[in-house]
Amino acid sequence: MSEKFDVIVVGAGPAGTACAYTCAKNGLKVLQIERGEYPGSKNVMGGVLYRKQTEEIIPEFWKEAPLERPIIEQRFWMMDKESTVSFGYKGLEWGVEPYNNFTVLRAHFDQWFAKKGVEEGVLLINETVVTECIVEDGKVIGVRTDRPDGEIFADVVVLADGVNSLLAKQLGFHNELKPDQVALTAMEVINLPKDKINDRFNLQENQGCTIEIFGDSTKGNLGTAFIYTNKESINIGVGTTLSSMIKAKMKPYELLDYLKNHPMVAPLLAGGESTEYLAHLIPEGGFRAVPKVAGNGVVVIGDAAQLVNAIHREGSNMAMASGKMAAEAVIHAKERNDYSETSLNSYREALYASSIMKDLEKYKDAAHLFESSPQYFKEYVPMMNQAMSKFFTVDGTPKKEKQKQIIKGFTSERGTFGVMKDLYRAWKAVK
Amino acid sequence: MHIVVCVKQVPDTKIIKINPKTNTLDRRSAPAILNPYDAHAVQEAVRLKSILGRGKISVLSMGPPQATEVIKKCIEIGADEGYLISDRAFAGADTLATSYALSKALEKIASVDPIDLVICGKHAIDGDTGQVGPGIARRLDIPPVTNVIEVSEVNSNDRTIVIKRKLSNGYELVQANMPCLLTVEKEINKIEYSPLSNMLKAARYKSHIWSVSDLGEVNITQLGLKGSPTVVGKMFTPPKLEGGKMLDGTSDEQVSQLMEVLLEQKELLNVK
Numbered sequence: 187m188s189e190k191f192d193v194i195v196v197g198a199g200p201a202g203t204a205c206a207y208t209c210a211k212n213g214l215k216v217l218q219i220e221r222g223e224y225p226g227s228k229n230v231m232g233g234v235l236y237r238k239q240t241e242e243i244i245p246e247f248w249k250e251a252p253l254e255r256p257i258i259e260q261r262f263w264m265m266d267k268e269s270t271v272s273f274g275y276k277g278l279e280w281g282v283e284p285y286n287n288f289t290v291l292r293a294h295f296d297q298w299f300a301k302k303g304v305e306e307g308v309l310l311i312n313e314t315v316v317t318e319c320i321v322e323d324g325k326v327i328g329v330r331t332d333r334p335d336g337e338i339f340a341d342v343v344v345l346a347d348g349v350n351s352l353l354a355k356q357l358g359f360h361n362e363l364k365p366d367q368v369a370l371t372a373m374e375v376i377n378l379p380k381d382k383i384n385d386r387f388n389l390q391e392n393q394g395c396t397i398e399i400f401g402d403s404t405k406g407n408l409g410t411a412f413i414y415t416n417k418e419s420i421n422i423g424v425g426t427t428l429s430s431m432i433k434a435k436m437k438p439y440e441l442l443d444y445l446k447n448h449p450m451v452a453p454l455l456a457g458g459e460s461t462e463y464l465a466h467l468i469p470e471g472g473f474r475a476v477p478k479v480a481g482n483g484v485v486v487i488g489d490a491a492q493l494v495n496a497i498h499r500e501g502s503n504m505a506m507a508s509g510k511m512a513a514e515a516v517i518h519a520k521e522r523n524d525y526s527e528t529s530l531n532s533y534r535e536a537l538y539a540s541s542i543m544k545d546l547e548k549y550k551d552a553a554h555l556f557e558s559s560p561q562y563f564k565e566y567v568p569m570m571n572q573a574m575s576k577f578f579t580v581d582g583t584p585k586k587e588k589q590k591q592i593i594k595g596f597t598s599e600r601g602t603f604g605v606m607k608d609l610y611r612a613w614k615a616v617k
Numbered sequence: 618m619h620i621v622v623c624v625k626q627v628p629d630t631k632i633i634k635i636n637p638k639t640n641t642l643d644r645r646s647a648p649a650i651l652n653p654y655d656a657h658a659v660q661e662a663v664r665l666k667s668i669l670g671r672g673k674i675s676v677l678s679m680g681p682p683q684a685t686e687v688i689k690k691c692i693e694i695g696a697d698e699g700y701l702i703s704d705r706a707f708a709g710a711d712t713l714a715t716s717y718a719l720s721k722a723l724e725k726i727a728s729v730d731p732i733d734l735v736i737c738g739k740h741a742i743d744g745d746t747g748q749v750g751p752g753i754a755r756r757l758d759i760p761p762v763t764n765v766i767e768v769s770e771v772n773s774n775d776r777t778i779v780i781k782r783k784l785s786n787g788y789e790l791v792q793a794n795m796p797c798l799l800t801v802e803k804e805i806n807k808i809e810y811s812p813l814s815n816m817l818k819a820a821r822y823k824s825h826i827w828s829v830s831d832l833g834e835v836n837i838t839q840l841g842l843k844g845s846p847t848v849v850g851k852m853f854t855p856p857k858l859e860g861g862k863m864l865d866g867t868s869d870e871q872v873s874q875l876m877e878v879l880l881e882q883k884e885l886l887n888v889k
Binding site for chain 2: 309335
């Protein structure tokens, strides 16, 4: 029988590394297995890293982590074909310690984060695919990899193998993903000189800005687009639920091309050089899609546990928090020398008591509502644009008259009752 | 049998950028990797060891401390030990100074465990000179055999080795006495998918790191920039080929189109 570890963590994204790091720091013998060439090589995320949950693992990480820019402005665009209604918040308090969040390039950040784990004693191996969990008497006792003589054993196996967790499926923890539970996101990294970025986004020095775009960015389908500023590049991406993409017969790269050439977006990117193209599935099933997260000798964390808050585009923070909570449960399990489901369920309890699950629960109906009621993206966004255009165009019509026309515009499309109903349902879904 | 493989950490030239002003490689623009030819050199050592059923494989590299990463990669492939010589005194070395430093390290390794075979990659992909291997052989006074595409026989009893070399117009079978030094082509073998135990060993492996003072008697003036007479005269990026015409259609159609072009434009064939 080959070597045995306390913990095997499958995956070296934010969830896996947060878990491996915490376990190793507490003296556990940890093996972390990553399928990519290096941690981060397979990971895709728009690129916003939240300070809070990262700091809880590595205090003052911003002093040494490879971050791009602290985000001081968050903009939201309700975009139509040739117009956009925008709002946002810019605050200089986000530009100084302790910051709110940062843009990051995942390939750099994940490598650094994993290295911190290795410094704490995590044994990290790359380019190795875990093909299945080894189950004996209803208990996970190790993993089988695709390498020759590739079996290895542990008291606990942590599944941090990403959105389409084949391992969690193998154990019957979750079913095949449904097309309306995942978003397919395509993104590009576009190089631009620092000065150009600062001019175009009205930033100084290393300040960062994010733009979330709704409406025509997805041709009215359920989803969003984003533009984030890095030091000397811009991340631009767009994603919609797989089901809307199938329904609309769209291809993710076509949608991204459409966005890049959109008259509201193109000037921001002009002259840039595209350096990376990435596409990935993002779990957006929300609260109801979260699978069983603890079993005998096994826990599931991060994207593998579908922990993404699509409404607030939060994922990496939830991944890290879940990794840390799982690690704490594993550490306690070791103290008791009990790795049963009952013992590891302390992770599940901690998770459900945390803000992560509370947030997911709050929005549990939102995605479904927006998916089944296309009018929110397809009709209201253009209506908003028409309303603003009307209101701000000076053409001799009195403002009061304009307001009347605007309201009439809304209600004639969906009827007074329809508008009220839509507003109420949307409010209920996100309240 | 003790086989030592010399390896180099190089920037991945598939993606590296060239500074348009200085025409030098922008090393920050590409990740550092194990020189691909050297990976095949290590793999060949692993293959020979497994055929012979015994032996030891050491790898040797010169470079900054982070070059231990490529030594770990060699351990993954199946090397047993790894040595890095790393010192400011080695900085700026050309192929002459590099082969001197490496030969000194090889002498030190051999003083503990005599070396039967040294294997190098054909050349490093960042410099493409192919001089360090033969340079080491010359200094150790052992025969160099370059452009090796197959090790056909190893006779540990009479200490000879039979090797197939690639030539521009065919190949050559050579018998050499051991110890000798081989520089290998990529077609010599296929990099195997390493067993999990190698991965674990590599992840834990701490290379031996030697500075100049660890190498014993060394002539400092032959090291680093001081020991490097090479002067770079000029560097330029080869101009991209322009024009040309793509032929399409089935292969028969392409051949007849090509014949037409060649018959029409005889200067292409250099026919006067």
